[in-house]
Amino acid sequence: MAAQDTDTDTIAAAPVPQAAGMPMLHKVIFVLLLIFLAGLPFMVYPIFAMKVMCFALFAAAFNLLLGFGGLLSFGHAAYFGGASYVAAHAAKVWGLTPELSVLCGTAAAAFLGLVIGGLSIRRQGIYFAMVTLAFAQMVYFFALQVPFTGGEDGIQSVPRGDLFGLISLENNIALYFFVLAVTFGGILFLYRIVHSPFGQVLKAIRENEPRAISLGYNVNRYKLMVFVLSATFAGLAGATKSQVFQLASLTDVHWAMSGEVVLMTLLGGMGTIFGPLVGGALIVTMQNYLATFGAWVTIIQGIIFVIGVLLFREGIVGVISRWLKRPL
Amino acid sequence: MFELLGISPQVLLGQLLLGLINGSFYAVLSLGLAVIFGLLNIINFAHGALYMAGAFVAWMLLHYLGIGYWPSLILAPLIVGAFGILLERTMLSRLYHLDHLYGLLLTFGLALIIQGLFRNYYGVSGLPYRIPDILSGGQNLGFMFLPNYRAWVVVASVLVCFGTWFTIEKTRLGAYLRAATENPALVSAFGINVPLLVMLTYGFGVALAGFAGVLAAPIYSVNPNMGADLIIVVFAVVVIGGMGSILGAIVTGYMLGIVEGLTRVFYPEGSAVVIFVIMAIVLLIKPEGLFGRAA
Numbered sequence: 001m002a003a004q005d006t007d008t009d010t011i012a013a014a015p016v017p018q019a020a021g022m023p024m025l026h027k028v029i030f031v032l033l034l035i036f037l038a039g040l041p042f043m044v045y046p047i048f049a050m051k052v053m054c055f056a057l058f059a060a061a062f063n064l065l066l067g068f069g070g071l072l073s074f075g076h077a078a079y080f081g082g083a084s085y086v087a088a089h090a091a092k093v094w095g096l097t098p099e100l101s102v103l104c105g106t107a108a109a110a111f112l113g114l115v116i117g118g119l120s121i122r123r124q125g126i127y128f129a130m131v132t133l134a135f136a137q138m139v140y141f142f143a144l145q146v147p148f149t150g151g152e153d154g155i156q157s158v159p160r161g162d163l164f165g166l167i168s169l170e171n172n173i174a175l176y177f178f179v180l181a182v183t184f185g186g187i188l189f190l191y192r193i194v195h196s197p198f199g200q201v202l203k204a205i206r207e208n209e210p211r212a213i214s215l216g217y218n219v220n221r222y223k224l225m226v227f228v229l230s231a232t233f234a235g236l237a238g239a240t241k242s243q244v245f246q247l248a249s250l251t252d253v254h255w256a257m258s259g260e261v262v263l264m265t266l267l268g269g270m271g272t273i274f275g276p277l278v279g280g281a282l283i284v285t286m287q288n289y290l291a292t293f294g295a296w297v298t299i300i301q302g303i304i305f306v307i308g309v310l311l312f313r314e315g316i317v318g319v320i321s322r323w324l325k326r327p328l
Numbered sequence: 329m330f331e332l333l334g335i336s337p338q339v340l341l342g343q344l345l346l347g348l349i350n351g352s353f354y355a356v357l358s359l360g361l362a363v364i365f366g367l368l369n370i371i372n373f374a375h376g377a378l379y380m381a382g383a384f385v386a387w388m389l390l391h392y393l394g395i396g397y398w399p400s401l402i403l404a405p406l407i408v409g410a411f412g413i414l415l416e417r418t419m420l421s422r423l424y425h426l427d428h429l430y431g432l433l434l435t436f437g438l439a440l441i442i443q444g445l446f447r448n449y450y451g452v453s454g455l456p457y458r459i460p461d462i463l464s465g466g467q468n469l470g471f472m473f474l475p476n477y478r479a480w481v482v483v484a485s486v487l488v489c490f491g492t493w494f495t496i497e498k499t500r501l502g503a504y505l506r507a508a509t510e511n512p513a514l515v516s517a518f519g520i521n522v523p524l525l526v527m528l529t530y531g532f533g534v535a536l537a538g539f540a541g542v543l544a545a546p547i548y549s550v551n552p553n554m555g556a557d558l559i560i561v562v563f564a565v566v567v568i569g570g571m572g573s574i575l576g577a578i579v580t581g582y583m584l585g586i587v588e589g590l591t592r593v594f595y596p597e598g599s600a601v602v603i604f605v606i607m608a609i610v611l612l613i614k615p616e617g618l619f620g621r622a623a
Binding site: 072074119120122123125126127129130131133134135137138141142144145255259262266294295296297298299301302303304305306308309310313 | 370371422423426430432434436437441447556557561564597601607
């Protein structure tokens with residue numbers, strides 16, 4: 001296997017000019033984004049800004065699997081919500097510091113991703129979507145029944161604690177910069193994965209799986225790896241969210257959450273770098289403004305889905321990227 | 329022996345019957361999914377929402393027009409089927425040339441819209457639907473009490489499943505359908521109107537969901553969320569059975585309903601997840617599904 005691995009690396013590395021470094025345009029966007037985010041908590045309600053960042057990371061993690069791996073998982077709420085439960089439990093019951101709680105949640109999501117991903121990649125296409133959805137529903141029932149999740153109540157009033165045991169996160173601004181570091185770091189890491197030789201192999205598998213197999217790639221191992229990575233970062237987002245809201249609840253593991261992350265990615269642009277961030281921000285903002293309209297939020301989300309699929313499959317960033325003739 | 333396990337035959341048979349009724353719904357719904365998938369290669373995520381719509385249409389027919397259960401059993405599926413044809417003509421048919429996953433996403437969006445609309449107008453508390461007089465009451469079988477309506481649900485679902493199987497496997501129309509599943513271009517070249525066939529197939533599959541909804545209306549309260557969780561279980565049923573065969577979808581549906589009922593007797597905590605556990609085992613042992621063909 002070792003010989004085969006070196007082989008795959010050389011094949012994949014050859015046609016990747018981006019691997020040399022980040023294109024200037026992307027660098028500029030990331031820097032501007034960071035400057036904007038650093039000022040954001042002084043302009044809008046910090047909790048809202050943190051929610052947006054958590055969902056942007058969640059959507060970016062999901063996009064790694066769908067946009068770059070070509071695998072439509074309809075059960076990403078399992079990792080997002082599962083990690084949020086474990087992180088909340090770690091902070092509240094075990095009394096761990098925030099960074100360790102988030103780490104526990106993320107590890108739990110990675111493990112869950114390994115188990116569910118290992119089973120799910122045995123089927124392709126539409127079946128894969130149904131299998132991941134069914135397993136996520138199993139996680140949901142599990143969360144509903146086991147005592148540690150608190151059933152319908154969830155885990156409430158999770159303490160925010162002191163970062164590294166030193167810096168209190170009770171202050172919203174302090175917490176904001178912790179969340180900014182985690183989510184922005186996560187998104188940069190995902191960017192790196194996409195533009196690595198591993199990411200190129202993923203694209204090859206997405207475009208033509210039989211050919212990738214005939215070139216000697218162990219396709220299933222790549223699929224499992226990207227599944228676990230995606231689940232891990234979805235978990236990082238969920239664990240961070242539980243620290244922000246001091247709450248882990250059934251909403252986070254429900255299938256509607258799995259649908260929402262698909263919607264964010266579709267709206268922003270599948271397979272783009274910045275699309276999921278835009279999509280996540282738009283959907284969370286929309287939910288925020290329409291919260292008083294109850295069921296209309298669901299209806300509007302459904303309408304965006306339908307319009308997105310019928311007329312707007314490239315997503316917002318996909319369209320901009322086509323105008324600029326540059327990948328975004 | 330039952331006494332030794334601490335479970336009375338009444339409880340066991342009662343749960344078996346409940347399982348068989350759930351299985352009836354699984355069978356009719358997964359049959360509809362399989363019929364649609366066979367020809368359109370689309371997984372109809374809106375199936376649960378249209379099942380719910382079937383129940384609501386029956387309720388509305390009774391409430392606003394005074395049309396009772398028996399006409400509704402025909403009318404509601406027709407209305408839901410017509411609505412399905414409208415969806416197919418205006419939206420789904422634009423997606424056939426794309427990746428099949430877009431069909432899943434589109435129907436998911438439609439499910440959200442349909443469920444959201446009903447939730448907006450009727451709330452989530454659920455509306456009662458009376459059992460028709462002729463089927464009220466029940467039979468005392470000696471070892472258990474069998475409500476007439478529940479027996480009817482099982483009988484009706486078996487009849488519909490058999491009728492569908494017979495039409496697809498044994499009639500000329502079914503032969504066209506199976507041929508179009510194998511090779512639509514060739515069938516089209518022989519002068520069969522394939523788009524029409526596709527449209528009617530989607531309408532029929534959706535009508536099956538509407539029919540299941542009418543059957544369910546008197547048992548479960550008519551509620552906008554009634555289809556949402558059910559459809560995920562039906563997806564698992566479909567994965568377990570494999571969508572290769574019509575008969576497979578039907579048999580798996582009943583079988584898993586019964587297994588679920590048995591689990592409720594012996595290990596109640598596991599009854600919500602047993603179907604998903606079976607799915608995991610099937611994926612390990614025979615990934616293409618019990619009745620599926622290797623891809």
